[in-house]
Amino acid sequence: MLETKPRIEFTPERLERAKEIITHYPEGRQKSALLPLLHLLQEQEGWTPAEGMDYIAELLGIQPIEVYEVATFYTMYHLEPVGKHVIEYCRTGPCMLMGGEEVYAHLKQKIGAQDGETSADKLFTIKPVECLAACGWGPCFQIREKYYTHLTIEKVDEIIDELKK
Amino acid sequence: MSLPKILTAHTHLPGIETFDVYRKNGGYTAVEKAIQTMTPDEVVEEVKKSGVRGRGGAGFPMGMKWSFLAKPEGVPRYLVCNADESEPGTFKDHWLMKTIPHLLIEGMIVSSYALGANASYIYVRGELMYVVRILEKAIAEAKAAGFLGKNILGSGYDLELYVQPGGGAYICGEETALLESLEGKRGNPRNKPPFPAVKGLYQCPTVVNNVESISTTSWIVNNGGDAYAAIGIGRSTGTKLISASGHLKKPGVYEIPLGLPVQEFIYSDEWCGGIRDGHHLKAVVAGGSSVPILPAAMLLKTANGEDRLMSYESLADGGFATGTMMGSGGFIAMDETTCIVRNTWNFSRFYHHESCGQCSPCREGTGWMEKVLHRIEHGHGSMHDIDLLVDVAKKIEGNTICPLGDAAAWPIASAIRHFRDEFEWHITNPQEATRPGAVFKGHMELV
Numbered sequence: 001m002l003e004t005k006p007r008i009e010f011t012p013e014r015l016e017r018a019k020e021i022i023t024h025y026p027e028g029r030q031k032s033a034l035l036p037l038l039h040l041l042q043e044q045e046g047w048t049p050a051e052g053m054d055y056i057a058e059l060l061g062i063q064p065i066e067v068y069e070v071a072t073f074y075t076m077y078h079l080e081p082v083g084k085h086v087i088e089y090c091r092t093g094p095c096m097l098m099g100g101e102e103v104y105a106h107l108k109q110k111i112g113a114q115d116g117e118t119s120a121d122k123l124f125t126i127k128p129v130e131c132l133a134a135c136g137w138g139p140c141f142q143i144r145e146k147y148y149t150h151l152t153i154e155k156v157d158e159i160i161d162e163l164k165k
Numbered sequence: 166m167s168l169p170k171i172l173t174a175h176t177h178l179p180g181i182e183t184f185d186v187y188r189k190n191g192g193y194t195a196v197e198k199a200i201q202t203m204t205p206d207e208v209v210e211e212v213k214k215s216g217v218r219g220r221g222g223a224g225f226p227m228g229m230k231w232s233f234l235a236k237p238e239g240v241p242r243y244l245v246c247n248a249d250e251s252e253p254g255t256f257k258d259h260w261l262m263k264t265i266p267h268l269l270i271e272g273m274i275v276s277s278y279a280l281g282a283n284a285s286y287i288y289v290r291g292e293l294m295y296v297v298r299i300l301e302k303a304i305a306e307a308k309a310a311g312f313l314g315k316n317i318l319g320s321g322y323d324l325e326l327y328v329q330p331g332g333g334a335y336i337c338g339e340e341t342a343l344l345e346s347l348e349g350k351r352g353n354p355r356n357k358p359p360f361p362a363v364k365g366l367y368q369c370p371t372v373v374n375n376v377e378s379i380s381t382t383s384w385i386v387n388n389g390g391d392a393y394a395a396i397g398i399g400r401s402t403g404t405k406l407i408s409a410s411g412h413l414k415k416p417g418v419y420e421i422p423l424g425l426p427v428q429e430f431i432y433s434d435e436w437c438g439g440i441r442d443g444h445h446l447k448a449v450v451a452g453g454s455s456v457p458i459l460p461a462a463m464l465l466k467t468a469n470g471e472d473r474l475m476s477y478e479s480l481a482d483g484g485f486a487t488g489t490m491m492g493s494g495g496f497i498a499m500d501e502t503t504c505i506v507r508n509t510w511n512f513s514r515f516y517h518h519e520s521c522g523q524c525s526p527c528r529e530g531t532g533w534m535e536k537v538l539h540r541i542e543h544g545h546g547s548m549h550d551i552d553l554l555v556d557v558a559k560k561i562e563g564n565t566i567c568p569l570g571d572a573a574a575w576p577i578a579s580a581i582r583h584f585r586d587e588f589e590w591h592i593t594n595p596q597e598a599t600r601p602g603a604v605f606k607g608h609m610e611l612v
Contacts, residue, residue: 024286026284026367032329033349035329035332073334074291076291088292093454093508096508096511097508133255133259133290133292135255135256135410136408136410136417
């Protein structure tokens, strides 16, 4: 027997927001709303499940494959479930110059997960990002739209301990 | 000396991110002046007179770009702001948008009016979602005050302004990839021609300008293009935001008059305050990670022995053999603790990760270069690898649809050109070179 997964839909508030976003584009160009709607889906579900992508395809009147090919191209959409907090850390040159490698190694050790992995307690997922445009304030990472800058090992301990509470 | 401040005159004011404080400090007067007293062509003319060059990296004259915009009857035109700042070392647009969002909004209104656009978009890199929220709030404030929407200031001119978040892809900073992304597709660059000015967003005439570029237009409208052109030096007119990072005493975002000596920018207390205590400058990437790296001594003096200036022409003096580029203004300073090989590998990993995969030289070449650099950095390289890197870099450069291939090749080619002995040391002394924190000190020229 085939397993059917439950359909995913936007909450009424998010559906209103999605409809408003679609009005940003000219008639017949509603596919332009695809990236914002994928962000909306991820905000709601914590990641971007295929059932949600199918729903977005319906909303925009496009084929599901058009959604899949976009979601898999961009790095921000989580194609697998993630932890409660996704830690996006910047691993590029300027942050590295400011001691980023040492700080991030400590971070991974502290939460017990490597790049792309989720900690055993499902609280944290680690994700390297190619530059967060905060080079003068590095090393830095972002958790839920909040930037944490000028990171040190001590500061990382404080942030993680606080989020664990 | 009183230094001109065009973008940062008010950024220190508490509450400047709000409409009320921005307005009380002269905000939106450029919209009033442009829409109520100038024709769109007159606004374009002032921008042309200013000589301002695109601040995203390419440095193309902005007024000229505007004048290329096709104007077929009955076809909409678009202005798209490129706020997809993702180049390592560059964070000035991020800072500008979060600090004084109305400066960009006002610039978008003035520029859209000049170009005849009735719908404009600010494409912000998705990682900056908090900045998206800031901009959306600012747009709502401007609209509530009558500076956006239908019949702006009773002029009959309509403009809707929207913020579009990206999905996390550096390639979308390339203007045609950005347009593809804005159309809801993968960010694959388009072949040019046709250029966006003829067939851009939805195949309609479109101008794509960067955040800093658009943010200058209000000042130009208020003060005139000639006043802007009077600042700076030669064809590098006006001021430039520089994102300073790395081993500087005071990293941050600075607005400099173009033509400022590089020496002064690095060492003066007015700017970066010098290299961190106890250290000396070894090398600099002057315009974001994609531009050629220069050893300290070559950065401070041109090929002719003159003081190098922070200007498009002076930084490029002598071509890529001895010069570099202004690029996006991402100024990364490195002291003697920096391993150039590791830094180059780090940059190459970035370009490999961010290649969209559309062109074979870039898709395959960036991965190849990263792999070779990885093995040199980790003590498994051979002397042949250095020539191999140069060869692969040459084969990528100029052979891709968009400039990402060049951006991947230049940092490697320039690092080998100027620091070849450091690469050789890694190969001949693998045990020493792979020790954490190990740095080649052979022919290091420090300043």
